[in-house]
Amino acid sequence: MGNTRSSEHSGIDWLAKGPLAPHIDAYMLYLGNRDYEATTFSNYLGSVSHFAQWIHSRRLRLQSIDEALVAKFLDKHLPRCRCSGPVQRDRRTLSAALGHRLARWHDYAAPHQGPP
Numbered sequence: 052m053g054n055t056r057s058s059e060h061s062g063i064d065w066l067a068k069g070p071l072a073p074h075i076d077a078y079m080l081y082l083g084n085r086d087y088e089a090t091t092f093s094n095y096l097g098s099v100s101h102f103a104q105w106i107h108s109r110r111l112r113l114q115s116i117d118e119a120l121v122a123k124f125l126d127k128h129l130p131r132c133r134c135s136g137p138v139q140r141d142r143r144t145l146s147a148a149l150g151h152r153l154a155r156w157h158d159y160a161a162p163h164q165g166p167p
C-alpha cells in the first residue's frame with residue numbers, strides 16, 4: 052500500500068499549519084477509528100482543509116465555530132469560493148465532513164470546566 056500522497060495534495064498545508072492544526076490529529080484519529088475508506092478519509096481531510104482556509108481568510112476563532120458558521124460556509128462561501136489550491140468543493144462531502152468534525156469539535160474547543 053504505497054503512500055503516494057504528495058505534499059501538494061489537497062492543501063495538506065492547511066491541515067498542518069492552518070487554524071485548525073492543533074485539532075487535526077485528533078480528527079484524523081477520530082476518522083481512523085471509524086474505518087472509512089481511504090477515499091472518504093482523504094475527502095474529509097480535504098473538506099476540513101478547505102474549511103480551515105476559509106476560517107483563516109476570515110480570521111475567525113476556533114471558538115466561533117458552530118453549526119451556523121458551517122452553514123454559512125456551505126451556503127455563502129461555497130457558491131463563490133475562490134480559495135487557492137485543489138480544495139474540496141463537493142457540498143455533500145463538506146457537509147458530512149464538517150458535521151462529523153463539529154460533533155467532536157466542541158469537546159476540544161470548549162473551555163476546561165472544573166467542578167463547581
Ligand SMILES: [Zn+2]
Nearest residue numbers: 105132133134
Ligand atoms: Zn473556498
